[in-house]
Amino acid sequence: MSKDVHISVRTLVEHVYKCGSIDSRFRSQSTLIDGTRIHQKIQKTYHDGDQKEVYLSTEITYDGLKYIIDGRCDGLLFDNGMVTIDEIKSFTQPLDQLEGEGSPVHWAQAKMYAYIYAKDNSLPEILVQLTYVHVETEGKRYFKKNYSLSDLETFVFKVIEGYTPYAKLQYEHRVKRNESCKALVFPFDTYRAGQRNLAGGVYKTIKDGKNLFAKAPTGIGKTISTLFPAVKAIGEGQANRIFYLTAKTITRTTAEEAFARMRSCGLCLNAVTITAKDKVCFKDETKCQKDYCEFANGYFDRINDAILDILTNENGMTREVIESYARKHTVCPFEFSLDLSYAADAVICDYNYIFDPRVSLKRLIEEQKKASVLLVDEAHNLVDRGREMFSASLNKETFLQLKKDFKGVDKMIFQAASKLNSWFISLKKENDNKTEFVLELLDEEFLEQLLQFSKDAEQVLKTETSQSLLEAFFMVNNFLKIVELLDEHYVIYVEKNRNDVMVKLFCIDPSKLLRQKGKGYRSKVYFSATLSPLPYYQDILGGEQEDYFLSIPSPFREEQIDVCIKPLSTRFNDRERTKDEIVSMVQSLIKKRPGNYLIFFPSYQYLLSVYEQFKQVDEETDTLIQTTGMTEAEREEFLAAFQPNQDETLLGFAVLGGIFSEGVDLIGDRLNGVVVVGVGLPQLCFERNLIKDHFNNKDKNGYDYAYLFPGMNKVLQAGGRLIRSETDHGTIVLVDDRFLQKQYQLLLPQEWNHFTII
Incomplete structure (x- = not known):
C-alpha cells in the first residue's frame, strides 16, 4: 500500500489550527453565495497579468509518509518584481470587531500556498495578503506580511508535524x-x-x-x-x-x-x-x-x-x-x-x-x-x-402569528409578515369555493415578498433572539431553496383548513x-x-x-407457512358492519392455534374500534396495543412481551406501516401468526390523487403508483414479520375480499399463493 497522504490545503490547516466553539446562534443563510460573489468581485479588480483561482500542489515527505498537498489560491498578484498570495475571506460582523490581524486558520492557508508557489518558482521571499470583505457594506480590511522561503518551510513542516499523529x-x-x-x-x-x-x-x-x-x-x-x-x-x-x-x-x-x-x-x-x-x-x-x-x-x-x-x-x-x-x-x-x-x-x-x-x-x-x-x-x-426531503410548505398561520408578535415591537417584521398574511388571504378569497386546488405557478410578487421577509428577518436575528422568527426564517429559506428545483416533477397546491391556508411545493416524483x-x-x-x-x-x-x-426467491418452504384469506370488506364504509366477523375470526384462530399474534390495522381508529369490540367479548386473552408516540423504552417493552413457549395466547394490536410492521425480528415461537386487516391502501386524498394523475399523464398506471404498490408494500412488510428462519412456522391471515382480485394476487409472494379461503 502506498504511503501517500492526499490532502487539501484547507483540510490540513483546519485540522491543525481550527479552534474555538460551536455556536449555532443565528447565522446568515446566504454566506456561501455572498462568499462566491465577493470573491468574484475582488478578483475583477486585479490588474492585467494577475491570476485568480490558481491550482497549486506540492509533495513533502515527513516521518515515513509522503504528503500530496493541493488547493486553489484566490489570487496571485504581481507588482514591482514582488509576488503576493491573496486570500479573500467574507465576513458578516462589523469591521471594527475583526479580531487582531485575522484568523490563524486563514493565515495558515495563505502561507501554505505562498510556500508552494515560492518553492516552485525559487523565490527567496513572497508577500502574503488576507483580504477581508464585509458581505453587506463591502468594506475591506487588508493584512499583509512578507515571508522568506525558509520561514515558510519551517512553518509548513510544523503544520505537517501537527497533522502527522x-x-x-x-x-x-x-x-x-x-x-x-x-x-x-x-x-x-x-x-x-x-x-x-x-x-x-x-x-x-x-x-x-x-x-x-x-x-x-x-x-x-x-x-x-x-x-x-x-x-x-x-x-x-x-x-x-x-x-x-x-x-x-x-x-x-x-x-x-x-x-x-x-x-x-x-x-x-x-x-x-x-x-x-x-x-x-x-x-x-x-x-x-x-x-x-x-x-x-x-x-x-x-x-x-x-x-x-x-x-x-x-x-x-x-x-x-x-x-x-x-x-x-x-x-x-x-x-x-x-x-x-x-x-x-x-x-x-x-x-x-x-x-x-x-x-x-x-x-x-x-x-x-x-x-x-x-x-x-x-x-x-x-x-x-424522498418526496418529503424535496418538498416544502408555508402556512398563513405562521405570518399571522408573527404579525401579532411584532406589532409595536419591530415595524420591519410586522410589515413583511402583514404582506405575506395578506397574500394568503387574497389567495383564499379568490378560491373561496375550493378546499384544495393546484396553482400553475407562484406569482412573482409572493416570491419577492418572501425574499424581502428573509432579508428583514436576517437583519433582526443578528441582534435579537426570537424562536418564532427564527423558525419562520428557516421555513421561508427552505421554501425558496425548493422553488429553485421546481420542474415537471413537482405540483404546487393549496390546502385550506378552517382559517389557515397552506401552500405546498410537492415533489411528486423524487x-x-x-x-x-x-x-x-x-x-x-x-x-x-x-x-x-x-x-x-x-x-x-x-x-x-x-x-x-x-x-431472490424465498428460501423458506411452503409448509412453514399457512396462508388464509378471509374475504370481508374492510373498506371505510363497511368497517362497522364487518367488525364482529373480524373479532369472531380472531377468536376462532386463537382457539385452534394458541400462541403469540400481531394483528395489523390500516389506521389507529380502526384498531381501537376492533380492539374495544374484542375486549367486550373476550376479557381473558392477554392483549397489547400500540399507542401513538411510543417512546423507545415502551416499544422495547411491547416486543419483549412476545416470549417463546408461553402457556397463554398474546395478541398485539398494531398499525400497518407503523413501528412494529417493519424491521422487527421475533424469531421462532416468539411469533406464531400475523393477521393483516385490509390491503394497506393509503387513504384517498388530494395529494395521493395528484400522484395518480401525474403518473397517468406519463402513460404509467397512476393508481398503482399512488395507492396499490405503497399499500401492498405495507401488507408484505407486516407478513414478513412471521418467518425469520429455516425453523419458523406460523399462520398469516389476510382479511379483505380484494386479496382475491388478480392485481393484488400478482403482488403476493409466491409462497403466499397456496392459501385457504376461510
Missing part, C-alpha cells in the same frame, strides 16, 4: 484494515439459501461500479449479505468507505451487530453510527451555544484529541461509545459523530445524510464519493422519504433528485424484502438503464 494512525489502520478485509471469511458456518446469491450480486455491482436493485426475502440476513461483500471490496481496493443507510433505529442496530460479528472473525474496520442531534444532546435544550453548553464551548480546541483517542481505542463507534468519549473529552456527541464520519471506514446513518439537501454530509468531496458505496436498506421507504444526490458514488445498492415490482422502484428511485437487478 492523525495521518500515521489512519495510514497504519488502513494497512491493517485492507489486510483484514482481504482475509475475512463469511462470519457464519454456512450461507443461508439466497445469501450467497445476494452477496455475489453486491460484490459484482461494486466491482463493476454499477447500481443494484435487489429484492431479497425477509429472514435471509440481508444486512450481512450486503455488508460482507462491501467489506471484501475494500480489501480488493475497489472501495474505501461504506455508507449503510436506513430509516429505523432497529435496522441500525442490526448493521452494528453485523460489523461486530465480522470483527470477531478478525476484521479491523471502524464504523460510526450517526444518531439524530436531539436524541444524543446531553443538555435539557438542544441549544448549541458556548455560553449555554460546555460541550459546544471550546469544542474545536478538544476535538482532535477526542478523535485520536476514540480511533486509537475503538472500532465500533455506536451511540453509547460516542457518548462516553464525548463526556470524557467534553465535546458535543452529535458534532463528534459527524467529524468521525469523515474519518471512519463505514458510516451507519439515516438516508437524509446522503440525500437531503438540508442536512447531507457536505464535506464529502468527489474523490471520496468515487471510493464510497451506498447500501440503502429497506429501500422502499426512500420513495416517501427520481430525478435522488439520482442527482446519489451521483458520484462508486455504487448504490437498493435492497428490501418488498422491492416489488422492481421496475416501479427502479423508476421512482432514480434508477438508470444499465443498473443491475436481482430477485
